[in-house]
Each structure stands twice: as structure tokens, then as C-alpha cells.
Amino acid sequence: MSDAGKPSARQTPPATPRGAVRLLADRTFGPFFWGKFTWSCAVWVHSIVAAIVVFELSGSALVVGITAAAQFVPQLLASPLAGKFADRGDKGRQILAGTAVSAIGCIVAGAGLYAVPTDAATILVVSATLVVGLGVAVTGPAGQAIVPSLVREGELAVGVELNTLPLTITRAVGPALGALIYLNFGAVAAFLAAAAGCMLYGVAVQFTGRVVARRPEPGEDLTVRAALRFVWSDKRLLVLLLGIGAIGVGVDPSTTLAIPLAAGFGGGAGLVGQLTGFFGAGAAAGFAATAVLRRRRAQETLPSLGLSILAVGIGATAASPNPFLAMASFFVAGIGMTVALTSISTQVHLRTPDSYRGRVMALWMVAFLGSRPFAATTTGYLADVASVSTALLITATICAGAAIACRRPKLSS
Numbered sequence: 001m002s003d004a005g006k007p008s009a010r011q012t013p014p015a016t017p018r019g020a021v022r023l024l025a026d027r028t029f030g031p032f033f034w035g036k037f038t039w040s041c042a043v044w045v046h047s048i049v050a051a052i053v054v055f056e057l058s059g060s061a062l063v064v065g066i067t068a069a070a071q072f073v074p075q076l077l078a079s080p081l082a083g084k085f086a087d088r089g090d091k092g093r094q095i096l097a098g099t100a101v102s103a104i105g106c107i108v109a110g111a112g113l114y115a116v117p118t119d120a121a122t123i124l125v126v127s128a129t130l131v132v133g134l135g136v137a138v139t140g141p142a143g144q145a146i147v148p149s150l151v152r153e154g155e156l157a158v159g160v161e162l163n164t165l166p167l168t169i170t171r172a173v174g175p176a177l178g179a180l181i182y183l184n185f186g187a188v189a190a191f192l193a194a195a196a197g198c199m200l201y202g203v204a205v206q207f208t209g210r211v212v213a214r215r216p217e218p219g220e221d222l223t224v225r226a227a228l229r230f231v232w233s234d235k236r237l238l239v240l241l242l243g244i245g246a247i248g249v250g251v252d253p254s255t256t257l258a259i260p261l262a263a264g265f266g267g268g269a270g271l272v273g274q275l276t277g278f279f280g281a282g283a284a285a286g287f288a289a290t291a292v293l294r295r296r297r298a299q300e301t302l303p304s305l306g307l308s309i310l311a312v313g314i315g316a317t318a319a320s321p322n323p324f325l326a327m328a329s330f331f332v333a334g335i336g337m338t339v340a341l342t343s344i345s346t347q348v349h350l351r352t353p354d355s356y357r358g359r360v361m362a363l364w365m366v367a368f369l370g371s372r373p374f375a376a377t378t379t380g381y382l383a384d385v386a387s388v389s390t391a392l393l394i395t396a397t398i399c400a401g402a403a404i405a406c407r408r409p410k411l412s413s
Contacts, residue, residue, distance in 0.1 A: 075140065
């Protein structure tokens with residue numbers, strides 16, 4: 001009998017793709033995930049405490065918006081260059097460097113409150129927040145592009161969803177924890193705790209058990225312009241990145257507008273933490289919702305569905321007559337944010353070859369986080385000159401428009 005067609009004794013059958021639980025316990029993916037969770041939580045602690053401090057000093061929602069913009073402007077300007085480095089170097093070391101920069105910004109904010117006069121404290125916090133944002137810009141593209149290196153074949157979709165999970169869960173944990181530390185120990189303690197959390201991510205990535213470095217091919221075009229040409233040639237990828245930008249606009253009210261919204265209900269820092277916490281809790285619940293929807297609906301329909309839910313939640317918040325309905329509406333918005341973010345991010349990864357991944361994920365960051373300066377300053381201004389409800393309704397309209405764009409049939413290929 002011929003041996004043709006029989007499997008070789010030396011061949012090893014491909015490993016069965018692991019689910020989320022096994023990936024979280026994996027010695028390669030696990031340290032990365034838990035480190036990123038801590039880092040993301042720390043960044044949110046800094047964000048909410050910085051917002052509370054400047055609002056108490058200035059009493060202006062616009063100044064809160066400027067503070068938020070200071071954190072996200074570096075994502076708009078520096079992320080593409082960071083993505084270029086991620087495509088040509090060691091992503092683990094880049095993450096370590098970026099988290100160290102963010103930690104320095106947190107330390108400056110905390111220690112500086114002791115050293116500067118009260119009237120200069122606002123400028124100090126805004127400047128320190130800019131440094132934190134620069135560190136995030138350096139860290140982010142590498143933290144996104146590293147995922148395929150940490151999972152096996154067939155595990156990318158689950159790995160991408162887990163990679164977005166810290167961004168969602170920590171929206172509940174981070175602001176609530178930041179408000180709690182602020183209320184019990186003060187702003188300085190909260191900023192220093194955020195610094196420690198940032199550094200833990202960079203250290204944890206060094207224990208993934210794998211050196212993640214890519215050697216570019218000879219003559220390979222590693223410019224940002226080449227990545228832009230690639231995205232422009234794939235119109236579905238382009239509209240997905242625009243959808244990510246709309247999500248960035250849609251999530252901003254949970255930070256920028258939560259403070260004046262709480263003030264309008266007669267609440268203080270505790271209610272701010274509750275409002276942002278409910279948005280984050282909805283974002284965490286959205287992870288389970290995404291898993292269910294992925295089994296019941298075509299993947300291509302989820303971006304539009306998620307953006308629609310986000311729009312409904314933000315719009316309902318504008319009409320909420322009391323803080324309880326506002327928190328419930330924020331919860332719904334959080335679910336929509338996660339459904340849209342995870343489904344779009346997965347599609348972006350699947351449509352992007354490894355040679356472009358760092359730069360394309362940098363554009364993902366520009367869209368998601370770089371849209372925040374525009375959203376923060378605009379919604380803050382509208383809340384000051386018109387009303388918080390007006391700012392929320394305009395945000396909901398933008399998300400609804402993006403939902404329509406993402407479901408256009410001619411862009412489904």
C-alpha cells in the first residue's frame with residue numbers, strides 16, 4: 001500500500017485555538033493583558049482627577065475640555081511616527097519607553113501641586129496631562145500592533161477583543177478609582193498611584209516570554225505616506241477608521257460632560273465617578289454582548305449596530321431628568337461603544353498585513369483618541385454657552401451619522 005497522502009509521523013497537528021480564559025492565563029499573552037489593564041486604569045485615574053482639579057480651580061467646562069484635549073493632542077500628532085517605529089523595531093521596548101513618559105507626567109502633576117501657587121496649578125496640571133498623552137502616543141501603536149505576535153493562528157479575533165477590553169472595563173474602574181482616591185487621600189496620592197500603574201505595563205510586557213521585533217524587508221517603504229496610500233486604496237478600511245473617530249467623539253461626554261452634568265444635578269466628585277463608572281460598566285457589559293452578537297449576526301453589521309446603540313444612549317442622557325436615568329443612559333452608551341469598538345478593531349486588524357500594522361493602528365489611535373481634542377473642546381464650549389443637553393444631542397447626531405455610513409452596502413466589500 002502506498003504511503004502517499006498519509007500524514008508524516010513528524011508532523012504536528014495545529015494547536016486548537018484558545019478561548020479568552022486560556023489566553024488570559026497564558027504566560028505570553030497574560031502579562032501583556034494585565035499590564036495593559038493596569039496602565040489603562042492608571043491613565044483614566046489621571047484623567048478624571050486632572051478634570052476634577054481644574055474644574056474646582058476654574059469652574060469652567062471649557063477648561064475641563066482643554067485639559068482633556070491636552071491629553072489627546074499628542075495622539076493626533078505623534079502616533080503616526082510611533083506607528084512607523086513599531087513597524088521597524090522592538091514593540092516591547094517601545095511600550096516600556098512610552099509608559100515611562102506617562103509616569104513622569106503623572107509624577108509632575110502630583111509633586112508639582114506642592115510646589116506651585118494655587119493660581120498656577122491649572123497650568124501645571126494641563127502641562128503634565130500633555131506629557132501623559134505623549135507617553136500614550138508612544139505606547140499605543142506598539143500595544144495594538146503587538147497582539148498578533150502574542151497569539152497563535154486562529155486566535156487573532158479573540159486576542160483583538162481582549163486587547164480592547166482594558167479600554168472598556170477601565171472606563172468604569174479608572175474614573176471610579178480615581179474619584180475614590182481623590183476623595184479619601186487627595187489629588188497628589190491619585191496622581192502618584194497613576195504613575196505606578198503606568199510603569200507596571202511597561203515592566204509586564206518584558207515578561208511576555210517573547211521578543212517582538214520585526215525586520216523590515218530590503219527596500220520596504222516604511223513611511224506614514226505609504227500607510228495612508230494603503231488605507232486609501234481600501235475604502236472599507238477607510239470608513240472603518242472614520243467609524244473609530246466617531247466612537248472617540250461619542251465616548252468623550254463620559255469624561256468632559258460628566259462633571260457639569262453632575263453639577264447640574266447638584267452632585268459633586270462622587271456623582272462624577274458614578275456617571276463615568278456606569279458608562280464603563282456598560283462598556284464592560286458590551287464585551288459579553290459582542291460575543292453573543294458575533295454568533296447571531298454577520299460581523300459586518302456590528303459596527304453600525306454598535307454606533308446606533310451609542311447614539312441612543314448619549315441622546316437619552318441629554319433627556320434624562322435625574323441622575324439615575326442619566327447613569328442608565330450612560331450604561332447603554334457604554335454597551336454601544338464596546339460593540340462598535342471591538343467589531344471595527346477586529347476588522348481593521350484582519351484587513352491589515354503585518355508590514356503595515358503599526359502604522360495603520362497608529363491611524364486607529366489618531367481616529368479614536370485624536371478626535372478627542374475636537375470633541376472635548378467643542379462639547380465643553382457648547383455646555384458653557386448653550387447647555388449640556390445641547391452638547392450631548394450634537395454628539396449623538398455624529399454617532400448616528402457614522403452608523404449610517406458604516407452600513408452602506410457599497411462599502412461592504
